[in-house]
Amino acid sequence: MKRSEMEASLFCTYCNEETPHMIVYINDEITSIECEDCHHIVEIKVDIMKEFYKELYERISTKPSRITHEYKRGLISFLSKLPMRAASKPYRLMSDLNQSRKVIRQFKKK
Numbered sequence: 001m002k003r004s005e006m007e008a009s010l011f012c013t014y015c016n017e018e019t020p021h022m023i024v025y026i027n028d029e030i031t032s033i034e035c036e037d038c039h040h041i042v043e044i045k046v047d048i049m050k051e052f053y054k055e056l057y058e059r060i061s062t063k064p065s066r067i068t069h070e071y072k073r074g075l076i077s078f079l080s081k082l083p084m085r086a087a088s089k090p091y092r093l094m095s096d097l098n099q100s101r102k103v104i105r106q107f108k109k110k
């Protein structure tokens, strides 16, 4: 999961003119648009957990189907059966998920 920001010139209904706006994205979804002059924020409701599960599902479902099946039988027994050199991939998946959790925490703090 990725949080990104983009600046764009948009029409602000509060300033009644075109002003620079900060657009915040989570993945490809816009979550908020802030006018940088009057700081009026338009929040767009994004189901952050839905985004998270969608991402998780996409990651797991792009793996070969046999592995996906093994996943369902329990991640721990699945990992213990893997040779060590193959285990770096699940590790990378886990660190990506930790990154996602960080984004979720920041998002929920608001």
Ligand SMILES: [Zn+2]
Pocket (backbone or CB within 6 Å): 012, 013, 014, 015, 016, 019, 035, 036, 037, 038, 039, 040
């Ligand atoms: Zn404004």
